[in-house]
Amino acid sequence: MALTYEVAGRPDFSAFLRKREDGQAxxxxxxxxxxxxxxLAKIEREVQALPDVASARMNLTSGKLAVAFKGASGxxxxxxxxxxxxxxxxxxxDPTQAQAAHDREGRRLILAMAVAAFxxxxxxxxxxxxxxxxxxxxxGPATRTVMMWFSGAVGAPCAIYAGMPFFQSxxxxxxxxxxxxxxxxxxxxxxxxxxxxxxxxxxxxxxYFDAAVSLLFLLLIGxxxxxxxxxxxxxxxGDLLALQAPAAIRLDGQGAEHRVxxxxxxxxxxxxxxxxxxxxxxxxxxxxxxxxxxxxxTGETAPVAVAQGQLCRAGALNxxxxxxxxxxxxxxxxxxxxxxxxxxxxxxxxxxxxxLADKAAAVYVPVVHTxxxxxxxxxxxxxxxxxxxxxxxxxxxxxxCPCALGLAVPAVQITASARLFRKGVLVKSGAALERLAExxxxxxxxxxxxxxxRPTLIDxxxxxxxxxxxxxxxxxxxxxxxxxxxxxxxxxxxxxxxxAGLGVExxxxxxxxxxxxxxxxxxxxxxxxxxxxxxxxxxxTKVRFRFSDALRPDxxxxxxxxxxxxxxxxxxxxxxxxxxxxxxxxxxxxxxxAGLSPQExxxxxxxxxxxxxxxxxxxxxxxxxxxxxxxHAAMAPGSALExxxxxxxxxxxxxxxSAVAESYDLARSARRRAMENFGFAALYNALAAPAAMLGLxxxxxxxxxxxxxxxxxxxxxxxxxxRP
Amino acid sequence: MNILLFxxxxxxxxxxxxxxxxxxxxxxxxxxxxxxxxxxxxMDDPEDRPAA
Numbered sequence: 007m008a009l010t011y012e013v014a015g016r017p018d019f020s021a022f023l024r025k026r027e028d029g030q031a032x033x034x035x036x037x038x039x040x041x042x043x044x045x046l047a048k049i050e051r052e053v054q055a056l057p058d059v060a061s062a063r064m065n066l067t068s069g070k071l072a073v074a075f076k077g078a079s080g081x082x083x084x085x086x087x088x089x090x091x092x093x094x095x096x097x098x099x100d101p102t103q104a105q106a107a108h109d110r111e112g113r114r115l116i117l118a119m120a121v122a123a124f125x126x127x128x129x130x131x132x133x134x135x136x137x138x139x140x141x142x143x144x145x146g147p148a149t150r151t152v153m154m155w156f157s158g159a160v161g162a163p164c165a166i167y168a169g170m171p172f173f174q175s176x177x178x179x180x181x182x183x184x185x186x187x188x189x190x191x192x193x194x195x196x197x198x199x200x201x202x203x204x205x206x207x208x209x210x211x212x213x214y215f216d217a218a219v220s221l222l223f224l225l226l227i228g229x230x231x232x233x234x235x236x237x238x239x240x241x242x243x244g245d246l247l248a249l250q251a252p253a254a255i256r257l258d259g260q261g262a263e264h265r266v267x268x269x270x271x272x273x274x275x276x277x278x279x280x281x282x283x284x285x286x287x288x289x290x291x292x293x294x295x296x297x298x299x300x301x302x303x304t305g306e307t308a309p310v311a312v313a314q315g316q317l318c319r320a321g322a323l324n325x326x327x328x329x330x331x332x333x334x335x336x337x338x339x340x341x342x343x344x345x346x347x348x349x350x351x352x353x354x355x356x357x358x359x360x361x362l363a364d365k366a367a368a369v370y371v372p373v374v375h376t377x378x379x380x381x382x383x384x385x386x387x388x389x390x391x392x393x394x395x396x397x398x399x400x401x402x403x404x405x406x407c408p409c410a411l412g413l414a415v416p417a418v419q420i421t422a423s424a425r426l427f428r429k430g431v432l433v434k435s436g437a438a439l440e441r442l443a444e445x446x447x448x449x450x451x452x453x454x455x456x457x458x459x460r461p462t463l464i465d466x467x468x469x470x471x472x473x474x475x476x477x478x479x480x481x482x483x484x485x486x487x488x489x490x491x492x493x494x495x496x497x498x499x500x501x502x503x504x505x506a507g508l509g510v511e512x513x514x515x516x517x518x519x520x521x522x523x524x525x526x527x528x529x530x531x532x533x534x535x536x537x538x539x540x541x542x543x544x545x546x547t548k549v550r551f552r553f554s555d556a557l558r559p560d561x562x563x564x565x566x567x568x569x570x571x572x573x574x575x576x577x578x579x580x581x582x583x584x585x586x587x588x589x590x591x592x593x594x595x596x597x598x599x600a601g602l603s604p605q606e607x608x609x610x611x612x613x614x615x616x617x618x619x620x621x622x623x624x625x626x627x628x629x630x631x632x633x634x635x636x637x638h639a640a641m642a643p644g645s646a647l648e649x650x651x652x653x654x655x656x657x658x659x660x661x662x663x664s665a666v667a668e669s670y671d672l673a674r675s676a677r678r679r680a681m682e683n684f685g686f687a688a689l690y691n692a693l694a695a696p697a698a699m700l701g702l703x704x705x706x707x708x709x710x711x712x713x714x715x716x717x718x719x720x721x722x723x724x725x726x727x728x729r730p
Numbered sequence: 731m732n733i734l735l736f737x738x739x740x741x742x743x744x745x746x747x748x749x750x751x752x753x754x755x756x757x758x759x760x761x762x763x764x765x766x767x768x769x770x771x772x773m774d775d776p777e778d779r780p781a782a
Contacts, residue, residue, distance in 0.1 A: 042769060043769035043770065043772040043773050046766060046769055046770065046773065047773045047774075064766065065762065065763040065766055066763055066765040066766035066769060067762070067763045067764055067765045067766060068763070113756060116756065117753060117756060120749055120752050120753070120756075121749060124745050124746070124748065124749045127745065128741070128742050128745045131738075131741065132738070152734070156738050156742075160742055
């Protein structure tokens with residue numbers, strides 16, 4: 007949701023200005039709707055035409071507009087106005103959330119990859135005559151040695167530079183007394199370089215410089231794909247969050263409005279929250295009355311009326327009136343922080359998850375290294391001589407390259423993520439997909455997940471709707487809007503006055519009418535607890551409209567699809583039992599629990615996990631955040647609050663719930679492809695290792711076998727999600 | 731075969747030039763906005779237009 011503000015009020019966004027090195031002010035904006043060259047030209051022209059703007063540069067890939075002002079200060083609101091008029095809603099982008107701007111790690115990987123590619127090609131140039139020599143072509147020992155020196159002079163520096171990411175990672179993990187995938191890779195590469203050099207010096211036959219560099223090149227592709235996946239998910243998640251009102255409106259002593267980042271709000275600040283905005287921090291109402299929608303906090307759908315002096319919690323949505331509040335806590339200390347701690351605890355548990363590739367590495371590494379050691383010991387014992395035995399041992403290490411582990415799994419995961427991305431699902435990490443493939447139980451939150459999270463009129467009586475519609479159209483309250491939506495286009499009441507927290511009053515066809523709470527309209531208040539709205543002309547009978555939160559259109563279908571796949575489905579909600587029971591029944595879910603606190607939800611997930619169930623939690627509210635973090639895998643809709651999106655592994659946008667079933671299918675497909683790749687790698691190694699032990703592998707065979715096996719696993723990865 | 735001693739370093743040198751060129755494109759930020767760059771070539775440069 008873009009920031010809503012009134013142009014007349016001219017809120018001050020200057021807290022979002024950044025100082026550049028040359029002292030000028032600059033501003034980053036997230037612009038929506040820019041797609042083509044026309045948009046690009048229009049946006050830059052409109053913004054550059056503003057008097058105090060020095061330059062504007064739009065990045066179409068990331069959707070960000072960088073504006074540089076002429077002086078040390080500027081007026082961001084004017085830029086936003088200009089963009090809005092041109093038809094592109096924009097929001098100030100808090101650069102602290104945009105850590106992806108300078109992607110150093112990515113650049114280093116890509117440069118290492120370029121060097122490895124250069125090294126592989128140029129080393130290969132010297133290797134081709136060497137290979138030809140292996141097949142009895144004329145190649146004198148002197149020429150061979152020269153070629154080997156050339157090969158080493160180009161290959162070794164390239165291998166050392168391109169291998170740095172692996173060496174460093176291996177060193178870090180060894181210092182922490184653990185062994186990751188990079189340890190065997192580093193040992194293999196370093197040993198290969200050393201043996202190849204000694205063979206060159208001793209005038210031997212086999213040099214594996216080309217194998218070492220091409221191995222690193224292939225592994226770097228896998229490493230870079232994995233990095234891209236995470237970087238893209240991070241920046242897309244950052245964009246979603248940046249659009250979620252990163253600002254609060256602070257009033258100064260004179261009553262002027264300043265938009266400030268939420269993190270700058272201090273206790274005692276006076277804040278203004280208009281209808282349709284969320285409370286930035288825990289705050290007490292100074293003046294004004296309204297209704298708050300706590301559905302993202304507690305899961306309750308019915309709005310709560312609030313008035314002066316009442317304490318309200320951060321994250322609640324202000325529905326009707328304008329509220330002036332005094333902040334009682336900073337953003338970090340608000341009610342959210344307790345939930346944030348629960349989330350952190352859950353996230354730590356998740357980081358203990360061992361990824362598929364690491365599991366495979368735990369088997370692969372000891373087996374291959376034992377095989378290499380046995381080759382050396384056995385060869386020496388059988389009288390091959392230490393030098394020949396060592397060459398064979400190194401050949402075993404090279405030919406059983408861990409390409410399937412280093413390349414095949416990232417390739418599968420990036421293919422799956424790209425497919426999901428096109429369907430509007432954002433995958434945060436490769437591990438998330440692996441965990442999603444393992445789930446056997448799905449827990450849904452009700453409000454905003456199974457349901458649309460907004461009220462719709464139930465059992466409408468057309469005559470009554472038509473009667474109340476002119477008044478409903480004049481109101482911004484969500485219930486009135488639902489009523490107006492049911493009625494469609496039409497006339498509007500005149501002389502309309504909105505009474506915050508009570509209802510709306512106006513004149514229809516010369517008669518005064520009221521729409522709102524029972525007491526406001528003058529009807530007997532039964533306190534039924536249902537979401538309802540009353541309407542009546544002055545002195546006439548009163549009509550009641552009942553509302554409920556409608557199910558997402560494909561909720562029942564999705565639940566049925568998940569059940570058909572053998573998963574069990576359950577609803578855990580913080581809402582009242584009647585509403586939860588009705589929604590669960592409509593969606594076709596027999597198991598449901600209502601009235602749960604955030605803590606109880608998390609405990610329910612833990613209890614399931616203790617029974618050995620692998621739970622997929624789908625939730626959007628703050629009350630779900632802890633449960634999302636605790637669950638084996640977690641999904642959140644794009645409309646969810648920041649904390650929930652952070653806690654979730656996958657974020658899906660769009661109206662449909664079908665993304666849940668589709669993501670599960672793709673995760674399963676990705677796991678199948680990864681397993682196939684492991685199977686292929688095992689088969690390949692089972693053939694290659696004995697051949698190397700027997701001394702049948704020369705540098706030419708090693709180069710062919712290695713690149714061939716990498717090609718096969720990559721092609722197999724591309725099949726992910728194509729066919730079940 | 732002495733020509734090898736000239737040709738081999740020469741070809742490696744050509745490869746190095748390619749790596750240096752790639753490094754320069756990376757440093758110059760040419761991969762920051764591939765979509766935008768593809769579209770920018772379609773934009774009319776106001777200075778190129780004949781005076782109306």
